[in-house]
Amino acid sequence: MDSLVQILDALESPARGGSPGSVPALARALGVCSTPGCRAVLGEPPEPPPAPAALPPEQWRLLRELLRPEPAAPERGAVLAPDGSTVALGPLLAGMEAGLRLGGGSEGPWAPLPTLRPPLDPLLAVTVAEVLGTSFLLARGDGDGAALGPGGCWDDVDDPQNYTLTGPPTLVPDAVANGAMDGMVLGARLAREPAPLAELLRGYYGTGNGSERGRPPSSYRRRDFGALAGPGKLEEELVAVLELLRVLPPTRGLLEGVGPGEVAAVARRAAGEFTRRYV
Structure with missing residues (x-):
């Protein structure tokens, strides 16, 4: 996480050739928000x-590697946070x-977010709802199929380079769940009071030895996410x-033959299991 904050610091610093407000567009150009639902929102x-x-050059290579989308391996692009959690x-x-x-x-040149039908919460949509709903939708025909997890482990906690899952992958491994909860919590904070992203991340995760002053705010992500998005x-x-995905051409086939009652059942199960496991 320290490496990411250093990169964002440079990108947001006019003194170093950067530009405030440039990070979100750059992140999406490199692969963030590559799914149909997220693109419909952002x-x-x-x-x-x-x-x-x-x-x-070495920081640019690292950033591209971290943000490159890997649909078959959603845990890629994860970093180790000072609180010990892994965050996508x-x-x-x-x-x-x-x-x-x-x-x-x-x-920053913020374009207004579109009005979508059905209406939805943009923060929940781009952080957790699309990937969570899709994972449970795909698993609904497999009674024993997991739709959440697993966790993973780093090769070296002092110099983390490689992160390996501890079991069969799903679309929502623990690293993605952590990143989604943090994205929701920090997105809600930015909606109230915009701030430089590097500064926000540094304070939230306690990077740069900030965690020595006590537990960083990131260690309360479950509580804070739950306050924003209960079951x-x-x-x-x-x-x-899921109803938005029904009308988007790339995902229309996922919901072919899936009626409103089954969508509601998938949503109920997904919300309940996510809350029990992570919140």
Whole structure:
């Protein structure tokens, strides 16, 4: 996480050739928010840019590697946070962009978010609802099929390079769940009060030895996410997102033959199991 914060610091610093407000568009150009539902909410990504002047080549390579989408391996692009948790960057950064655009922050060319039918919560949609609903939708025909987890382990906690899952993958391994909850919590904060992303992440995760002052706010992600999205709210948004996926061409086939009652059942199960496991 320290490496990511250093990169964002440079990208947001005019003194180093960066530009405040440039990170969300850059992140999406590199692969964040690559799923149909997320793109319906945040829009199509810009073209990949050349290497930013603010970053040396090794940091630019690292950022591209971290943000490159890997649909078959959603745990890729995860980082180790100072609180000991592993956090996927995709849902984290998508939630932060949604929050900035909901709040209409002045630091950046924020386009307004579209009005979608059915209406949905953009923060929940881009962080957790789409991936969670899709995972449970795909698992519904397999009585023993897991739709959440697993966890994983790092090769070296002092110099983490490789993260390996401890079991068969799902679309929502623990790292994605952590990133989604953090994206929701930080996105909600940015919607209320825009701030530089590096500064926000540094304070939230306690990077740069900040965790020595006590437990970092990230260690309370379950409590804070639960306050924003209890099971009833999450279930409601899961139904809305699944109905959105029904009308999007890339995902229409997923819901072919799935009626409203079955969608409601999938949403109820997904919200309940996610809440029991993570919140």
